[in-house]
Amino acid sequence: MRPEEKFFAKINSARTNIFAVTLLCAAVFIAYANSFFGAFQFDDFKVIVNNPRVHSWYAWWQDLQQGIRPLLKFTYTADWTTGLGAAGFHLTNVLIHLCNTWLVWLLTRHFAANHHALRAMPALPLLVALLFAVHPVHTEAVTYICGRSGALMTLFYFAGMLFYIAGKAQHNKLYLHLLTPLCMLLALWVKETAVTFPAALLLWEIYSGGSLKSALRMQWSSWLLLLASAIFFLLHDGYLAQMEISAGFNSLQGNLATQTQAFSYLLRQWLFPLWLNIDPDLRVLHDFTGLWLQLVLLVFCIILIIFNFSGRPWLSFALAWALLQLFPLYLFLPRIDIANDRQLYLASWPLALALLAELAIRVPPKLFRPGVALLLLILAGLTVMRNQEYQSEISLWEATAQYSPEKARVQNNLGYAYMLEDRPVEAHRAFATALQLDPNYYKAHYNLQRLSEEAAGTDELQMRRRKN
Structure with a gap:
């Protein structure tokens, strides 16, 4: 039996799986129970409440030809037509988050199976999923109703990765060349930033010991879909208008400086989620003046990626994944809002893996278990507190005004x-x-x-x- 098969045999018993799923469900619903009382906020009014295109199925159908993000609008229409108000939207968001938490658990199991040092930590996948479930930085993708775009896109993104992993293991072309690109397509119908999906597959393959040649043989269909999607975006009036506005927003040097600032800000938000802010006061930059500290951090992350590739691949993978999701796309198509916490929803899963793996290696077991339990409780408490600020527009904007x-x-x-x-x-x-x-x-x-x-x-x- 291969080492990865022994690892799965150890963690894949029916009792273990039932316990893990039950614990993940409990963690998500405890952390987000008070989110169901949240109000519509900020862009919710423009995108949902005052947008007749998501108020009926006929309007949604009419919008298909010229509108963007059809699958996202499909879910908004479904929630609106139930008549449950904001609570119905919140329920859908929490269920999406629960599904993503489960997918993170599965992805972490597969990543751990590929690395000898992680196979000695059978509890690691569950702990990573729990950290993902309760981390307060994710409230902007879960409690903020419009944040659904990032969470729902992530669901199809992660599902596509799992189909790819299964297709590779089973030599199943249906999984590799139909279900994997289908998930990518669904993710693109939710949010365009899913264009990074083929690069994410390539990154996974590199850190799983595969060769570039074998990766392209298994991933060509996803890369072909990326090319077709790029052509579609360029020919679609709605997408093209958005891209033209974005592309003319700043120079390439300015975009590089601005994204260096944004990357540093978002890493801080994940590591120290004490200043959660729905509208951060980050300025568009045109050069690197006064940005030396953020530049040092960026260079340091790149050095860590290179020099930990073999010795600590989980750390290298985490930083490479975060850079992929938070940096290159915005060099050419920058965001008008420089950075938002919800960008971390897709980017943060391997960061949780790296943090917990390093703690497990460096901290004695007698301290690791209670330490992680305390960390999860603190993060869950911060999530509950942040959800409370979404209860009304006044409470949210009073909190935002403190930090901006x-x-x-x-x-x-x-x-x-x-x-x-x-x-x-x-x-x-x-x-x-x-x-x-x-x-x-x-x-x-x-x-x-x-x-x-x-x-x-x-x-x-x-x-x-x-x-x-």
């Missing part, structure tokens, strides 16, 4: 939340702050004028009542 106090959009959104709750004094203060930060921010001008008109109307109504 000098961003005009944050102050405007906070003011708008106050205005909706009939708190004009706080609303006026927030709008005024937004205009101090950016005098040309037209939304704050409009909202302040609207607030003044409503106040004048209220005063006039009170005067009429007094006369009567």
